[in-house]
Amino acid sequence: MRDLLLRLQNIDRRWLYVTLAIVVTLCLLFPFNLPLYISPQVKSLYDAVERVPKDKIVIVASEWDAGTRGENLPQTRAIMEHLMRRGIKFAILSQYQQGPRLAEAIAEELARKYNKKYGIDWCNWGYKIGGGMMLQALSRNIPKTIEKDIWGTPVEKIPMMAGVKDIRDVGLIVVMSGSAVIDGYIAFIRSVYGTPLGFGCTAVMAPEQYPFLDSGQLVGLLAGLMGAAQYEKLLSSPGRAMRAMNAQSMAHLLIIVLIILGNIGYAMSRGSKR
Amino acid sequence: MLALKIIGGAIVGGAAILGLISLPPSWRKWIIALVTFIAGLFYFLEFVLPESFLTDWLQPVGNALMVISAFALGLGMVNLILIHARNVSQRKPGWYNSLSLLVSMAAMIIFGFWNRYGHSHIVGKIYDVLFNGMLVPLQNTMFSILAFYIVSAAYRAFRIKSLEATLMMIAAVIVMLGQVPIGTWLSQWGWWPKGYKIPEVANWLLTVVNSAAVRGVGFGIAVGAIATSLRIWLSLERGVYFEQIGGGG
Amino acid sequence: MSDDVTIWMAAISTFAIYSLLYRENRFFRLFEHIFVGLSVGFIFVTTWTDMLIPKWWEPMTSGKGWSWCWIFAAVIGTLWYFQYSRRHIWLSRVVMGLMMGAGAGMGLKAVFTTYMPQIQASFKPLNSFSNVVFVITLICVMFYFFFSFEQRNPFIRGSSKLGRYFLMVSFGAIFGSTVMARMSLFIERLQFLLTDWIKILD
Numbered sequence: 001m002r003d004l005l006l007r008l009q010n011i012d013r014r015w016l017y018v019t020l021a022i023v024v025t026l027c028l029l030f031p032f033n034l035p036l037y038i039s040p041q042v043k044s045l046y047d048a049v050e051r052v053p054k055d056k057i058v059i060v061a062s063e064w065d066a067g068t069r070g071e072n073l074p075q076t077r078a079i080m081e082h083l084m085r086r087g088i089k090f091a092i093l094s095q096y097q098q099g100p101r102l103a104e105a106i107a108e109e110l111a112r113k114y115n116k117k118y119g120i121d122w123c124n125w126g127y128k129i130g131g132g133m134m135l136q137a138l139s140r141n142i143p144k145t146i147e148k149d150i151w152g153t154p155v156e157k158i159p160m161m162a163g164v165k166d167i168r169d170v171g172l173i174v175v176m177s178g179s180a181v182i183d184g185y186i187a188f189i190r191s192v193y194g195t196p197l198g199f200g201c202t203a204v205m206a207p208e209q210y211p212f213l214d215s216g217q218l219v220g221l222l223a224g225l226m227g228a229a230q231y232e233k234l235l236s237s238p239g240r241a242m243r244a245m246n247a248q249s250m251a252h253l254l255i256i257v258l259i260i261l262g263n264i265g266y267a268m269s270r271g272s273k274r
Numbered sequence: 275m276l277a278l279k280i281i282g283g284a285i286v287g288g289a290a291i292l293g294l295i296s297l298p299p300s301w302r303k304w305i306i307a308l309v310t311f312i313a314g315l316f317y318f319l320e321f322v323l324p325e326s327f328l329t330d331w332l333q334p335v336g337n338a339l340m341v342i343s344a345f346a347l348g349l350g351m352v353n354l355i356l357i358h359a360r361n362v363s364q365r366k367p368g369w370y371n372s373l374s375l376l377v378s379m380a381a382m383i384i385f386g387f388w389n390r391y392g393h394s395h396i397v398g399k400i401y402d403v404l405f406n407g408m409l410v411p412l413q414n415t416m417f418s419i420l421a422f423y424i425v426s427a428a429y430r431a432f433r434i435k436s437l438e439a440t441l442m443m444i445a446a447v448i449v450m451l452g453q454v455p456i457g458t459w460l461s462q463w464g465w466w467p468k469g470y471k472i473p474e475v476a477n478w479l480l481t482v483v484n485s486a487a488v489r490g491v492g493f494g495i496a497v498g499a500i501a502t503s504l505r506i507w508l509s510l511e512r513g514v515y516f517e518q519i520g521g522g523g
Numbered sequence: 524m525s526d527d528v529t530i531w532m533a534a535i536s537t538f539a540i541y542s543l544l545y546r547e548n549r550f551f552r553l554f555e556h557i558f559v560g561l562s563v564g565f566i567f568v569t570t571w572t573d574m575l576i577p578k579w580w581e582p583m584t585s586g587k588g589w590s591w592c593w594i595f596a597a598v599i600g601t602l603w604y605f606q607y608s609r610r611h612i613w614l615s616r617v618v619m620g621l622m623m624g625a626g627a628g629m630g631l632k633a634v635f636t637t638y639m640p641q642i643q644a645s646f647k648p649l650n651s652f653s654n655v656v657f658v659i660t661l662i663c664v665m666f667y668f669f670f671s672f673e674q675r676n677p678f679i680r681g682s683s684k685l686g687r688y689f690l691m692v693s694f695g696a697i698f699g700s701t702v703m704a705r706m707s708l709f710i711e712r713l714q715f716l717l718t719d720w721i722k723i724l725d
Contacts, residue, residue, distance in 0.1 A: 013426040017544050020425045024706075024713055028724060034455030035462060037473035066413035070711030071704060097569040101405070127573035130340035132629040137336030144333055148577035187633035191640060203453070203704035207697045210485035211492060215644035217637075223700065225707035226453050240718075244710045249456035251421075251706040256447055258429040266433055279591040280583065287598030295611055302613045309617055310624035317628030321635070338596055339625055341579045342618065345600025347570040351563050352607065371552055375560035382564025390572050399528075407532030409565060412558040414712060415540035421709035422544055424702055438691045445695025446702075453703050478653070480696055486657045487693035489641055490664030490686070496638045503630035506623050 009265045016258070023254050027247035034249060036242070041213055042230040045198045045220020048172060049082050056171030057164055058083055058090040061185070062103035065096045068178030068202050074228035074241035075200035076176045077106050082235055084114040084121065088171075089160045092124040093146075095134070095181055100126045100150050119158050126150035131181075135188045139167040167193045172219075176200040182209070186217050200227060307509035314507035354379070382409070445479060452476020525720050534720045537712055660689045 052058055060079060064072035080103075083090045092103045104124050116122065125146045128134050137145040142164055143155045155161050163169065173195055175182050182199050190197040196219045199209055203224025212218040222228060225248060228241035294305070316335060320328040358372035366372075382404055388394070389401035434440050451457035457472035505511045525531065539554035583593035599621070605614035645661055647654040666679055667686030674680045718724040 011429075013430070014545065016425050016429055017422045020422060020709075021713075024710055025717070028710070028713060028717055035458045036455050037452075037458045037471075039473070039477055066410040067417040068708070069410065069414050070418065070708035073711075097566050097573075098410070100573070102410070127569050128340070129344050129570070129574050130336060131626075132633065133336040133339045133625060136629075137333040137340070139332075140329065141333045145337065147582075150573065152572075152577065183633065183637065187637045188629075191636035203700040203707065204697070206700050207480060207484050207693065208488050210481055211489040211641055211644075214481065214485050214489075215640045217640055223453070224703050225710070226703065240711070240714055244707070244714060245455050247710045247713075248703065248706055249454040251710070252450045252454050252702060253456060255425065255428045255702055256450060258425065259432050259443065259447075262429040262432065263434050276584065276586045276591060280594045283591060283594035284598065287595055291598070291602070291614065294614060294617075306613070306616050306620040310620035310627075313621045313624030314628030314631075315624075317625055318631055321628075321632035337578060339622070341575070341593070341596045342600050343622060344570050344574040344579070345597065346603045347567055347575075349603055349606065351567055352604070354559070354563055368552065371556040374553055375556040378557045378560030379564040380560075382561045383567055386565065386568030387572070390568070403529050403532050404561060405565070407529040408536050408557065409561040411533040411536040411712075411715070412540060412554060413562070414708070415537045416558070418705070418708035418712045419540065419543065421705040424705045428702075438688065441688055441691040442695035442698065445692040446699040449696045449699030450702055453699065476699075479692065482653045482657050483660055483689060484693045484696045486660035487664045487686075487689050489645065490661050490668070491690075492641065493638065493665060494668045496634050499630055499634050503627040503634070507627035507631070509620075 008261065009269055020251065020254060023250050024247045027250045028243075031243065031246050034246060036229060036233050036245065038230045038233060039223075039227075041221040041223070042227055043220075043234065044213075045174070045222060046082070046231060046234045048196055048198055048219040049079065049086070049088075049174075052083075052086070052088050052171040054086075054088065056088075056169060057160065058088055059170055059173040060090050060092050060103065061173060061175040061177070061181075062092050062094045062099040063096055063175055063177035063179065063181045064094075065098040065102070069102065071202045071224045071228070072176045072178060072200060073102065073106065074225060074239060075222045075231070076103055077110070077239065078222075078228050078231040078235060078237075078241070079174050079176070079198075079200065080107055080110050080122075081114075081237060082231075084110050084116055085235070087121075089120075090122050091161075092122070092126075092150075094127055095129065095131065097127050100124050104150065119153075120160055123158050123160055124150040125155075132184045132188050135184050139189055139193060142166055142169070167195055170195055172196045172198065174198040174200065176222075178202040178205065180205075182212075182218075186212060190217050198222075303509075310509055311507065318507070351379070378404075378408075445483075448472065448479060449476045452479075524722060530719050534716060537716065660686075662686075664689055 049058075060076065060083070062072075062076055064076075080090070092100055092107065094100045094103070107122050107124070108118075111117070111121070118124075126149060128138075128146070130137070134145065143161065146155050148154055149158060167189060173185060173189065175185055175197070177199075178201065182197075182201070185197055189195050197217065198220045199212075199218050200222035201209060201224070203226065206221065206223035206227075209218060209221055209223075213221055222231060225241050225244055228239075229245050232239045232242050297305070316328065316331075320326070320332060355376065358375050360366075361369045361372035362376065385397060385401045385404060388397045432443070434443055451460065452473040453476060457476065461471035461473070536554060539550050542548055543551045579593055579596060582590050584590075599618055602614050602618040605611045608614075645658070647658055649655050649658065663682045663686035665686070666674075666682040667690065669679070669683070674683055714724070
């Protein structure tokens with residue numbers, strides 16, 4: 001056993017890659033039921049969406065691209081499904097070039113399921129550059145900042161945008177992102193105008209957002225794929241996020257086992273050198 | 275008439291640039307500092323004088339700055355084209371990779387515009403292949419490769435050699451188990467103390483200890499951000515960009 | 524298996540990148556370059572169609588009032604490209620200064636609007652274990668970052684050391700979350716291959 005562990009210290013890393021691939025593939029092919037814990041942060045965001053008044057719109061800020069699609073896509077899908085179910089109109093916005101198109105594909109898929117129409121139930125403001133400058137301009141005058149939607153239609157001609165002038169007509173902003181764009185929304189919209197703000201982030205960013213949850217600057221948080229899975233459970237609409245949780249669990253266990261094995265082997269190799 | 279106004283404006287703008295070029299080198303640093311200061315002054319005054327006449331200008335100024343920053347879109351592209359076109363023309367090693375880069379860039383631009391403004395099913399399909407069939411999966415897969423590197427790092431590099439590393443690992447294990455259903459399953463049995471289930475402990479670690487620690491770090495960042503913002507706004511910064519302006523640089 | 528050419532291209536692209544895990548190879552390099560080309564081309568197209576045309580070209584050519592003045596935005600925008608002129612590179616710094624100045628002004632506002640509520644929220648009533656741990660952690664972590672004077676006082680040194688331990692717990696939480704993030708991206712790729720390409724999963 002000792003010799004085996006010592007030899008495993010120098011194992012080719014490609015065997016570790018194969019192990020990960022096999023573990024995850026088997027979990028996806030042979031699913032099993034594990035209980036899902038709903039965190040208070042996810043429930044809080046769910047409740048915030050439930051509280052949005054029907055006469056206000058929601059901004060779904062799809063601030064992500066293909067690099068973080070694995071986590072942000074299920075989050076965006078879950079939020080959009082909730083909004084469509086409640087009949088809340090929403091607008092897609094992004095400071096990432098790919099964001100609006102990736103989010104539009106999700107909205108169109110859900111629209112077929114819930115019989116929703118573009119321009120009436122949702123619209124897509126497209127890609128808008130500018131960070132804090134854009135957000136401050138948006139807060140003061142939405143039609144003049146957006147001008148046209150992703151298809152080139154003037155905002156004034158989109159039925160759901162009738163009466164939407166500035167940030168006071170927005171009931172909630174949910175940002176999905178793998179980067180620090182949320183800082184701009186917190187600094188220039190939430191803290192100035194008080195518009196409720198939720199965040200669906202990649203898991204790697206989640207620990208940094210808890211101070212904002214604590215201070216109330218964020219009303220809720222979806223942390224990675226797990227956050228999306230929890231939201232799907234609250235919606236009773238199992239999707240790819242929930243189905244991925246088994247594989248996620250086993251991958252985490254694999255990492256923990258490898259850390260332990262690696263350290264045991266390391267301790268033994270130090271002992272044998274002495 | 276409109277075209278004349280636009281062309282006239284372009285000529286006036288071009289003349290202004292020529293005028294700038296003809297200025298003495300000693301003036302350059304002051305012009306840059308003045309532009310930087312005025313740009314920052316607008317947003318700073320808007321902050322300290324809320325709901326003043328400046329607030330009404332937020333939207334048009336923001337629009338103008340958004341358009342100006344959008345014009346930088348060609349910077350990266352020009353650089354890439356220069357480098358890779360040179361590789362192809364001089365047949366440097368790997369020149370076919372450079373050729374594929376230029377061809378794919380051209381293809382995306384052509385079919386991107388054609389799909390946007392045209393109405394062709396075939397063009398739409400080609401664009402779909404380029405975007406959903408290549409760009410998105412390529413980017414997605416590049417980021418997902420990190421999963422394998424984390425596995426390798428966890429086995430080979432994560433060594434518990436000190437109290438700090440031990441604390442870090444214990445916290446990591448609790449959070450890793452608490453964030454996935456396996457943690458809930460492990461702590462659902464009757465003998466596990468109520469209120470101390472793994473997901474609840476992980477959540478407590480994140481919302482109390484981690485939150486406080488990150489906030490402490492954030493306060494330090496905030497102080498640094500104020501200092502840096504002031505230094506940039508008042509052109510007090512030193513460095514490659516800020517120094518080499520007056521001379522030939 | 525899927526018969527959609529888009530799905531097949533996506534699968535080929537996926538395997539091209541994963542081939543790097545075996546070893547460095549030409550297949551990976553080729554697709555890496557294709558990715559860069561597609562990415563830059565896409566950025567160019569979307570910046571034109573989503574930003575410059577609706578927010579600059581169409582207002583400028585609308586003929587309304589002073590809208591023709593938008594040409595000056597283009598003139599200022601061309602200053603970016605003086606980066607490629609060794610003699611006149613300083614002109615590009617005018618427009619960079621404009622952006623950085625605006626960013627710095629906004630940054631000052633952002634620091635106050637972001638962190639004032641945080642400071643307020645830090646004054647917690649010490650009536651629960653969690654609140655006590657929170658306040659102690661925050662103070663100790665802030666002590667750790669006092670680098671501008673030598674920490675001789677035993678209380679400050681001890682608090683600083685405790686702050687370091689709390690930071691380690693935080694980094695462990697961040698590491699755990701990072702593992703989850705990376706695994707999620709790989710699981711999504713595998714779900715695509717099994718569901719959309721080979722079609723053995725629902």
